[in-house]
Amino acid sequence: MLIVDADKCIGCGACEDNCAFGAIIVEDDLAVVGDSCTLCGACVDVCDVEALHIEGGEKAVQADLSAWSGIWIFAESRHGVLAPVALELLGIGRKLAEQRGVELTAVLFGSDVQSHADQLIASGADIVLIADNPALAQYREDVYGRVLEQLIKEKKPEVVLAGATAIGRSLIPQAATVLGAGLTADCTGLAIREEDGMLLQTRPAFGGNIMATIECPHSRPQMATVRPNVMAPAEPDSERTGQIVKIELNDEQLASRVEVLETVTSSEEQVNIQEVEVLVAGGRGVESEKGFELIQELAAELNGAVAASRAAVDAGWVSYPHQVGQTGKTVCPKLYIACGISGAIQHAVGMQSAETVVAINRDENAPIFDIATYGLVGDLFEIVPLLTRKIQEQRRE
Numbered sequence: 212m213l214i215v216d217a218d219k220c221i222g223c224g225a226c227e228d229n230c231a232f233g234a235i236i237v238e239d240d241l242a243v244v245g246d247s248c249t250l251c252g253a254c255v256d257v258c259d260v261e262a263l264h265i266e267g268g269e270k271a272v273q274a275d276l277s278a279w280s281g282i283w284i285f286a287e288s289r290h291g292v293l294a295p296v297a298l299e300l301l302g303i304g305r306k307l308a309e310q311r312g313v314e315l316t317a318v319l320f321g322s323d324v325q326s327h328a329d330q331l332i333a334s335g336a337d338i339v340l341i342a343d344n345p346a347l348a349q350y351r352e353d354v355y356g357r358v359l360e361q362l363i364k365e366k367k368p369e370v371v372l373a374g375a376t377a378i379g380r381s382l383i384p385q386a387a388t389v390l391g392a393g394l395t396a397d398c399t400g401l402a403i404r405e406e407d408g409m410l411l412q413t414r415p416a417f418g419g420n421i422m423a424t425i426e427c428p429h430s431r432p433q434m435a436t437v438r439p440n441v442m443a444p445a446e447p448d449s450e451r452t453g454q455i456v457k458i459e460l461n462d463e464q465l466a467s468r469v470e471v472l473e474t475v476t477s478s479e480e481q482v483n484i485q486e487v488e489v490l491v492a493g494g495r496g497v498e499s500e501k502g503f504e505l506i507q508e509l510a511a512e513l514n515g516a517v518a519a520s521r522a523a524v525d526a527g528w529v530s531y532p533h534q535v536g537q538t539g540k541t542v543c544p545k546l547y548i549a550c551g552i553s554g555a556i557q558h559a560v561g562m563q564s565a566e567t568v569v570a571i572n573r574d575e576n577a578p579i580f581d582i583a584t585y586g587l588v589g590d591l592f593e594i595v596p597l598l599t600r601k602i603q604e605q606r607r608e
């Protein structure tokens with residue numbers, strides 16, 4: 212919370228001028244803090260009379276940043292299966308660790324997950340920290356959070372990365388808050404600045420219209436979640452060696468207020484659009500749920516899956532797990548066929564790394580053609596059934 216000391220404040224307005232969020236106004240010679248305050252601390256830094264300070268959720272200014280060393284990735288596993296993003300994090304983590312000249316550690320929680328350790332080492336980890344316990348079989352944020360926070364406090368890594376998955380997006384902000392650390396969500400790029408070793412965290416900002424590079428100069432660890440399918444996994448090397456460290460946990464650490472009664476797999480999510488090689492995507496141009504049957508037919512013919520723009524999801528024609536883009540999934544298929552999708556930046560960020568993009572749109576100026584490998588200008592209701600038929604014919608020949 213940002214506190215204003217009324218005895219010290221002189222109402223100079225420096226805080227108001229420097230607040231990027233319009234969260235402070237000076238009224239009757241006193242700074243007044245509004246709801247949009249993000250606790251960024253910019254006002255604290257410019258207040259010459261030291262009338263402002265942040266209380267609780269401390270802006271963690273740790274005196275000795277050099278005490279923090281090493282790159283960590285959280286190797287997410289669900290129901291005993293390692294999430295592909297764990298290997299992608301090792302890919303980028305390896306590069307960062309080499310640039311910093313430090314070790315890369317994978318942190319693995321779960322039950323009966325030791326068998327993943329060799330894969331993590333082969334994919335780039337120098338050390339695997341394993342907390343293997345039946346109480347960790349299911350993700351429960353209070354237990355996972357507590358164990359991760361304690362490990363970070365004890366071992367002091369300078370960087371902690373996790374996938375921007377449902378689990379990563381729940382676990383990492385919680386840990387960052389408790390540790391008073393900086394966190395950048397949904398990064399699409401990470402690099403080390405050579406001069407001072409700072410982690411540069413890049414992510415789309417302002418509705419995806421600009422890319423912002425964020426740094427955490429005062430706090431450690433520097434924490435970030437990274438979108439699945441954005442970073443390339445490292446080529447596995449079975450000759451690599453590493454250290455496996457088992458974490459012993461006591462009952463107190465494993466106590467939880469959450470009891471998992473049942474796990475139900477949604478039939479909708481059975482096709483994970485991030486894991487298929489061919490996606491046929493529909494947008495507002497598809498016009499209706501019925502229109503999506505054409506998309507489905509083409510996808511089935513190509514052994515692929517259906518994806519969608521947010522406009523189609525918002526209209527209720529397709530469910531959210533199919534959404535591609537900034538607020539949906541990032542996909543990297545071999546073939547992405549975009550039908551009736553304009554190619555807005557928020558959609559493009561989720562599919563532009565597809566190997567081949569085919570765009571079908573009746574507007575020849577649609578931005579999707581800027582990223583398409585092949586563009587078909589015309590009516591999707593003519594072109595899509597024609598394509599499906601042609602593929603069927605080719606198959607029969």
Ligand SMILES: Cc1cc2nc3c(=O)[nH]c(=O)nc-3n(C[C@H](O)[C@H](O)[C@H](O)COP(=O)(O)OP(=O)(O)OC[C@H]3O[C@@H](n4cnc5c(N)ncnc54)[C@H](O)[C@@H]3O)c2cc1C
Binds near residue numbers: 592
């Ligand atoms: C913060 C934020 C996050 C967002 N996140 C996402 C996201 O994750 N994913 C996402 O997709 N969007 C997202 N959006 C929305 C995004 O800005 C666009 O509004 C959206 O992508 C548009 O979807 P569309 O291309 O299907 O629709 P439109 O932009 O309306 O385009 C429809 C296209 O279909 C073409 N068309 C129409 N009829 C036919 C036809 N018969 N044959 C051929 N072509 C036809 C038109 O020429 C047009 O180009 C986000 C926006 C914001 C602000």
